[in-house]
Amino acid sequence: MPLPPEFALIAKYFAPLADTPAALGLSDDAALLAPPAGRQLVVAADAMVAGVHFLDSDPADTVARKLLRVNLSDLAAMAAEPLGFLLTIALPKGFDSVWLRGFAAGLLEDRRQFDVPLLGGDTVSTPGPATLSLTILGHVEPGRALLRRGAAAGEVVWVSGTLGDAALGLRVLQGRLRGLSGRHAAYLSERYRVPEPRLELGRALAGIATAALDVSDGLAQDIGHIARLAGCAAELEAPSLPRSEAAAAAIGLDASLGLLAVAGGDDYELAFTAPPGHEAMVRGAAEAAGIGVAPVGRLLAGEAGEVRVLDDAGRPVRLERTGWSHF
């Protein structure tokens, strides 16, 4: 008897991603794996909805890579290493098999790049938009995970890479930001579509950073989580925020876009805290990981979780919104 369509699809597109004995050829109810000896497990899940978390015009391969990478970014923020992932996808009836082929190709590319196999999941149909959920498993040496808690007033706030690129890239893709060179427009779009999980940096910061997270909802909102758990406030210096050449060009066209470095989401850079005086250690870790880092503010006594952004003159900036909220 022929395989029902769902199983044929899984075999065709997803089996090549599941090239690990743990996945049992995707033929079983669950994956079966030996956890790495002497390690803690790190487990996260993120969902993405077409038209909400990605554009209908985004290529299927970059949608897949973003879905995997935002989860890898959660591992990066905790200094963990990837082990494997599970995927549930709800697709519109009569979905395009070209889309699914592109989606699987994107996953396969990153499955290789990050050495993270598919372990299992579920494929269902939906009358709504494509809805994708990915659960990632990772591992870390016991006691070495970076958490959001653990920071203290007086510590320095650092970020990796550059901020605001993804939010600008979204505007480029939506046709809301014109006048950039093709190179800059492409750079920002790619930063939105294919974020770079900072796995090496996260691991290098274990034992150095006091708290960490990945910037998904906007730096101001995300740093608020670290500050809240530390029972203090945070201050970010807008002029210190690292910007890409492309972002600087965009801000040159419209100065108000500068605030996307604190209020825009989707950059998936790491934000972390370290005691003052640990600058050399932080910079050494970043150099080993091959990524730039910059001090952008500090934690200080104040209302738990309150975040202030200061402009060039040290005056508080009023943000219309501090980040991305899912409702």
Added chain:
Amino acid sequence: MPLPPEFALIAKYFAPLADTPAALGLSDDAALLAPPAGRQLVVAADAMVAGVHFLDSDPADTVARKLLRVNLSDLAAMAAEPLGFLLTIALPKGFDSVWLRGFAAGLLEDRRQFDVPLLGGDTVSTPGPATLSLTILGHVEPGRALLRRGAAAGEVVWVSGTLGDAALGLRVLQGRLRGLSGRHAAYLSERYRVPEPRLELGRALAGIATAALDVSDGLAQDIGHIARLAGCAAELEAPSLPRSEAAAAAIGLDASLGLLAVAGGDDYELAFTAPPGHEAMVRGAAEAAGIGVAPVGRLLAGEAGEVRVLDDAGRPVRLERTGWSHF
């Protein structure tokens, strides 16, 4: 600064489910847990879409319990014990907070019953129907997991409990099956809405059954998987299929409903194989687990994965569809 609505919701409804240190109070990017020493991990994920996998009229608490239980059932089929779960939910904008409260209450009830805490996840909005994805983690003694592979021609096919109830319950809830007593209608509806994961039976069958799975897509289709992996065919005897009193009453009203025991999905009973002569061991395991089991057919030489259903007179029954397909 107040928590954004998403975080307030999570704190309000989901934090009570996450009463384990591993969940880190749901405040981090991921959960952090020590895997049980000397055990293999078992990991599965299933998705459910409103209007596709559950009825819009289903109470929110039973939707939550079904979502958790279908995943627990995957652990049961592999003889594993639950460890925890992650949940991603995509909800329509302006969703009903009464619904979310009921959903969380249902999860909490089963979190206690099955001792399975929430470890993490994601909450997002969708312009489409509510879309729920759950990943479950479990553990099993190395080498003791039951798999779909491992059976052989000549072995006996067994099932637990009774079959066809859930498919009949769906018809009751859709108003397509009338004339039953209130008690029978309620019994069948409950079997559809709140399946019973056979965790004790799965564990009791480790070392006895040669292959196992949970019946989610219909017995004929599901046994086809075991037969395909065994490189043989399967034969099911329709008169041997165990039926509840309520199912018997429904079949009394309409004899054609009898085939739902082989073609209907959603029962989440275990189907498994054991060598002939192991009947006493199988029955002993079932008795220890407190659930009935019945031999319903056999694996035999033939085209790999082909499943024949025989009627009272031993004649093959023609099935219009062998089970539930997701596309």
